Amino acid sequence: xxxxxxxxxxxxxxxxxxxxxxxxxxxxxxxxxxxxxxxxxxxxxxxxxxxxxxxxxxxxxxxxxxxxxxxxxxxxxxxxxxxxxxxxxxxxxxxxxxxxxxxxxxxxxxxxxxxxxxxxxxxxxxxxxxxxxxxxxxxxxxxxxxxxxxxxxxxxxxxxxxxxxxxxxxxxxxxxxxxxxxxxxxxxxxxxxxxxxxxxxxxxxxxxxxxxxxxxxxxxxxxxxxxxxxxxxxxxxxxxxxxxxxxxxxxxxxxxxxxxxxxxxxxxxxxxxxxxxxxxxxxxxxxxxxxxxxxxxxxxxxxxxxxxxxxxxxxxxxxxxxxxxxxxxxxxxxxxxxxxxxxxxxxxxxxxxxxxxxxxxxxxxxxxxxxxxxxxxxxxxxxxxxxxxxxxxxxxxxxxxxxxxxxxxxxx
Numbered sequence: 001x002x003x004x005x006x007x008x009x010x011x012x013x014x015x016x017x018x019x020x021x022x023x024x025x026x027x028x029x030x031x032x033x034x035x036x037x038x039x040x041x042x043x044x045x046x047x048x049x050x051x052x053x054x055x056x057x058x059x060x061x062x063x064x065x066x067x068x069x070x071x072x073x074x075x076x077x078x079x080x081x082x083x084x085x086x087x088x089x090x091x092x093x094x095x096x097x098x099x100x101x102x103x104x105x106x107x108x109x110x111x112x113x114x115x116x117x118x119x120x121x122x123x124x125x126x127x128x129x130x131x132x133x134x135x136x137x138x139x140x141x142x143x144x145x146x147x148x149x150x151x152x153x154x155x156x157x158x159x160x161x162x163x164x165x166x167x168x169x170x171x172x173x174x175x176x177x178x179x180x181x182x183x184x185x186x187x188x189x190x191x192x193x194x195x196x197x198x199x200x201x202x203x204x205x206x207x208x209x210x211x212x213x214x215x216x217x218x219x220x221x222x223x224x225x226x227x228x229x230x231x232x233x234x235x236x237x238x239x240x241x242x243x244x245x246x247x248x249x250x251x252x253x254x255x256x257x258x259x260x261x262x263x264x265x266x267x268x269x270x271x272x273x274x275x276x277x278x279x280x281x282x283x284x285x286x287x288x289x290x291x292x293x294x295x296x297x298x299x300x301x302x303x304x305x306x307x308x309x310x311x312x313x314x315x316x317x318x319x320x321x322x323x324x325x326x327x328x329x330x331x332x333x334x335x336x337x338x339x340x341x342x343x344x345x346x347x348x349x350x351x352x353x354x355x356x357x358x359x360x361x362x363x364x365x366x367x368x369x370x371x372x373x374x375x376x377x378x379x380x381x382x383x384x385x386x387x388x389x390x391x392x393x394x395x396x397x398x399x400x401x402x403x404x405x406x407x408x409x410x411x412x
Contacts, residue, residue, distance in 0.1 A: 058132035058133075059130045059131065059132055059133070059134045060130065060409075061129060061130055061131075061132075061333045061373045062127040062128070062129065062130070062333075062401065062403075062409040063127060063128045063130050064125070064127060064128075065125075065126040065127060065128040065400055066126070067121055067126060069126070069128070069400070070126060070341045070343070070358075070400055071343045071356070071358045072343070072356060072358030072359070073117070073341065073358075074117065075358070076113070076117075076358065076359050076360055077113040077116075078113065078116045078117065078120070078339075078359075078360040079111055079113065079116060080322055080325045081322070081325045081339065081359070081360040081361060081362055082105070082111070082116050082119075082360075083322070084319075084322045084325055084326065084362040084364065085105065085337070085339050085362050086102070086105050086106060087319050088317055088319060088336075088337030088362060088364065089102035089105065089106070089337070091317050091336065091337050092335070092337040092338070095335075096412075097403075097404050097407045097411075098404055100123075100404065101123045101124065101404045101405075104119070104123055105119070105123075120339065120360075120402060122405070123404065123405055124339065124402035124403060124404060124405055125402070125403060125404075125405050125406075125407075126341060126400040126401075126402055127400060127401050127402075127403055127409060128398075128399075128400050129333065129334070129373050129374045129398075129399040129400065129401060130373060130374070131372070131373050131374050132373070135374075136374060136398050137374060137396045137397065137398060138372060138373065138374025138375050138376075138396070138397065138398075138399070139372075139374075139375055139394070139395075139396065139397075140342070140344045140375075140376050140377075140378060140393065140394075140395045140396065140397040141369075141376075141377050141378070141390075141393055141394055141395075142347065142377065142378045142379075142380050142389060142390035142391070142392075142393030143230075143231045143232070143328070143367070143377050143378070143379055143380070143390050144231060144379070144380045144381060144382065144383075144386035144387045144389070144390040145231060145233050145234055145235060145245075145312060145313050145381065145382040145383075145386070146224060146227060146228050146231060146234040146235070146382075146383075146387060147234065147235045147236075147237060147243075147382060147383055147384075148219045148220070148221070148224050148225065148228060148234055148235070148236050148237070149219065149220050149221075149236070149237055150162070150217045150218055150219040150220065150236035150237070150238060151217065151218045151219075151238065151239060152217060152218075152238065153218065154212065154215070154218045155218065157220050158218040158219060158220050159218065159220075160218060160219045160220065160221065160222045160225055161208055161211075161212055161215035161217075161218055162215060162216050162217045162218070162219060162225060162236075162246065162303060163208075163211065163214060163215055163216060163302055163303070164214070164216050164249055164302050164303060164304055164305075165249050165250040165302045165304075166211070166214070166302070168189050168190070169187055169188075169189060169198050169250070169252070170187065170188050170189060170190060170195060170198075171185055171186070171187050171250070172185060172186040172187075172188075172195075173185050174186065186253065187250070187251070187252060187253030188253065197253060197254070198252045198253050198254075199252060199300075200252065200254050200295075200298035200300070201252075201254070201294065201295050201297060201298050201299065201300045202291075202295040202298070204252070204300055205291070205295075216246070216303060216304075216305055217236055217244070217246070217305075219236060222290065222294065223279075223280055223283045223290065223294075226259075226294055226297075227276060227280075228246070229299075229300070229301035230301075230369075231390075232247075232248040232301065232313075232365075232367060233245065233246060233247045233248055233303075233313035233314070234246050234313075235308060235382065243308045244305055244306075244307070244308065245305070245306040245307065245308045245313060246303040246304070246305060246306070247303060247304055247305075247306050247313050247314050248301060248303065248304075249302050249303050249304035250301075250302045251299060251300065251301050251302065251368065252298075252299065252300040252301075252302075254298035254299045254300065255298065255299060255368075256297060256299040256368040256369045257296055257297040257298060257299065258297070258369070259279060259293055259294065259296050259297050260274035260275075260278075260279055261274070262293070262296040262297075263279065263282060263293070268282060269282060275391045275392050275394075276387070276390070276391030276392075277388070277391050277392070279293075299368060311323060312326070312379065312381065312382065315328070315364035315365035315366075316328075316331075316336055316364065316365045316366045317336055317337055317364055317365075319364060321364055321365060321379045322362070322364070322379070323379060323380060323381030323382075323386065324359075324378075324379070324380060324381065325359070325360070325361055325362060325379075326361065326362055326364040326365060326379040327340060327342065327361045327362070327363055327364070327365070327376040327377060327378055327379065328363075328364075328365035328366055328367040328370045328376065328377035328379070329363040329365075329366065329370060329375070329376055329377075330366070330370050330371055330372055330373070330375055331363075331366055333372075333373045334363050334399075334401055335363070335401070335403075336363055336364065336366070337362065337363065337364065338362070338363050338401050338402065338403065339360055339361070339362055339401070339402040340360070340361045340362065340363050340376070340399055340400065340401050340402070341358075341359075341360055341361075341399065341400040341401075341402065342357070342358065342359060342360075342361045342376065342378075342397060342398075342399055343356070343357075343358045343397055343398045343399075344356075344357045344358075344378075344395045344396065344397030344398075345357055345395050345396075345397070346393075346395075347389050347390075347392035347393040347394075347395065348392045348393075349395070357395075357397075361376075361378075363376075363401075364379075365377070365379065374397075374398065374399055376397070376399060378390075378393060380393075
C-alpha cells in the first residue's frame, strides 16, 4: 500500500489549502446573535410501550363451596333425585371415593325431605362449577321425549323413515389408542382403503330410498322427527294404540348446528321467536324450504327400539331418566351420576324473576350440544306439556356438583 501514499498525501494537502481559502473570503458575522447556532430541536418523547399482561390461566372448573351458597336448598324435597342417585350408584361406585356414600345411601330408611338433605350434608360437599373465565352463570336449556305417530310399514301418511345405525358406518373409539381422549370417537365410512367422513344430513337424504327396507319405523312428520333427533329419544304411537320407544343409538359424526340460529342469521326469525314452537310454525309456513332448514344441521341421529317402561327414556348411564330431576351435562367436567344443585328460572322468565327453579338434579345424560362447564339440559318428561316447557327453556343458571366428603377433584 506504500506506493499509493504520495498521491493521497498531495490530494489531502490541496483540499486543506482550498478549504482554508474558502473560509477566508466569508464575511464576518455582523452580530453575535446572527452567528449563534440555532438551539437543537427537542427529541421527540419516546412512546410508552403498553404493558402486556400475560393471559390469566383458566379457572378451575370445580371450586369448594358452602351449603349456604345453594339458593333454596332448605326448601327442596330431593326424594326423587335421591332415588335416581342411588340407581346410578352402580356406575358411580366403580370409583373408590363413591363407595362409602353409595353404601350409606342404600341403607338409609328415613326418606323425609329433611332427612335426605341431612344425609347429603353429612356425606357430600358442594363444589361450584366455574367457567374458564371465572364466571359462574351458564346456559340451561330443556329437552323432552316427544310422542310421534307412526307405522311399522311405509303407508299413506307415514312416509318419513326412521333408521338405526347403518352397517357401513365405522366407529373408531379413540380411547383405545389415546386414553386421554376417552370421551371422543370418530365416525366415517370406507372408500376403498380410506376412511372418510360419514354422510351429512343432506348427503344422507338420497340414501334413504335405497335403504328403506332397513327402516325401523315410518312417521308422519319430518320436522317432528328432526326434533326427536335433537331430543335423543321419543315414543311412536302405532295405529293399534300401542307405543314403542326409540332411543339414541348413534350419530353420524357431524357437529350439531342450531336451526334456530340459522333462522335468526337469515333474518327469518327474531331471537325471541326461535323456540321449538316458533321453528315449527316457520316450517309449516315455508314447506318449500323445509329441506334447506333441516340440512342446516349436518348432524344426524340413529335410533334403537326399546319397550315403553320406566319413568322415561334411557340416559347415558343406561337408566331411565326422571322427569324434572334429570339433566344432561358435559361429562368432561361433571361426573355422570353425580347429584347437582341447579339454580335457574322457569322457561320464559327473566334472571330476576320470582319464578325460581332451584332443585336437586342428577347428571344422567349427555348431548351433542351440551358443551361447557356451566351447561345443562333439563329433562321435562314425555308428551306435549313437557315439550311446551322444554321448547321455551333457554335460561341462565348456576350449578353445584355434590361430591363425596373429603374427596378432592382431580385425584383418583
